[in-house]
Amino acid sequence: MTAPAQKNDTQTQRAYQTLKSLVMENKLKPSASYLETELAEMLGMSRTPVREATLQLQSEGFLSIRPRHGIIVLPISIEDMQDIYDLLTELEPYAAEKVARAGLGAEAHDLLMSHVGAMDAALEADDLVAWADADQAFHMDLVRFAGNARLSKIIGTFWDQVHRARIATLTLRPKPVCSNEDHRKLVELVQAGNWKAARKLHRDHRENGKTMLLNLIKHHNLSHL
Amino acid sequence: MTAPAQKNDTQTQRAYQTLKSLVMENKLKPSASYLETELAEMLGMSRTPVREATLQLQSEGFLSIRPRHGIIVLPISIEDMQDIYDLLTELEPYAAEKVARAGLGAEAHDLLMSHVGAMDAALEADDLVAWADADQAFHMDLVRFAGNARLSKIIGTFWDQVHRARIATLTLRPKPVCSNEDHRKLVELVQAGNWKAARKLHRDHRENGKTMLLNLIKHHNLSHL
């Protein structure tokens, strides 16, 4: 899943996790605004930890705090999607290249392939949400193997930011069969150490995804997800 | 300069700005640790805004908050430098490409060239800090012209994170004469719309900078800046 299973031992962390989940799962509607007090009551805590959590979520691009106007769930526009996918198109292939250059350990390989397996199974079962989760897990793990913590954090945030859009378009898009093939091929190339091909494949993969997603959003007029 | 000249109308913002500056300018020593109360007293405010500011600075990678152990100024290791410069090597050339593709307005061109001018003047005056500032301003503006706010934010944070290291090595490195040439050439290529060459030049420029910096750090044993 998406949530990185942290110890939520402080109220602030709990508030952070809960609010982030609510935003990502579209439980707090985009463009809607809430007062600190409301959120505090909603979460059963005082304003202090809510403030701390919302500040974090603001700097990560999920919320916008406009004093006296409330805490606003940031909608994700087409321009946001473009910007984010443009960066993913640069960064993820770089990660793939780096992993391919460094070599893929057996456990790493198995983990990635297990995600591909999950994606296959999900497709078979027609469980698109499960497919999306496995897809994300695959990409996050691949990036993690590149061994650059900052890169992982950035890419993770981006994936989380586009999460609503991905879910919203899941049923509108064609079944991601080729996508699964891409992943399998990518693992092969990475393991073979063919970093050039791995990078190119990943780049194409990401660009295809981007184009498809943006077209869906435009055609279906999903302007403010 | 580095500080983005914001309205510091709340204590939290003031705390954020002040602490960030103190960290970047090496006034708060790396690896040193401070208590919330200390910082609050130091800044002449209560713990609350200090807490909020330090949380931000932690998520941006400047501080580490370890309850009961204090707020620690994160030292920047060689690995950090590698990771950051690796990402800059991917992202800045991408920005240059994007600007070259979109075209450079007259004002934009002039602004960039004014930075180059400042760099020349600084070199002439042997004012290395001024040179570093102009260098950063050049790159930040170039990235800004790419029109991707997320990209700007990320790159800005990275530059700020390596600021201490850049300053510390300023007097150890050879005079950045070629660097100035690179910038001038880069502006030319960007303006000519030659995105491929612009990207490559920027990539080489960044990789050279990275190699030089890392070597300096290794040779001079500046392990925990």
Place this chain on the structure above:
DNA sequence: TCAGACTTTAATGCATACATTAATTAATGC
């Protein structure tokens, strides 16, 4: 002397009180 249990200390996490100030409403003058 040293290990382990107990006590003390104090830093943090959180709630809350209060002051400030922006937004809203009411009031006033034209």
Place this chain on the structure above:
DNA sequence: GCATTAATTAATGTATGCATTAAAGTCTGA
């Protein structure tokens, strides 16, 4: 009736108090 200003309201920004709990220090018995 409308614009402008004053009064009201209430949400935020900040300080502060308190409970919790980790760390440091002390004590005891082997």
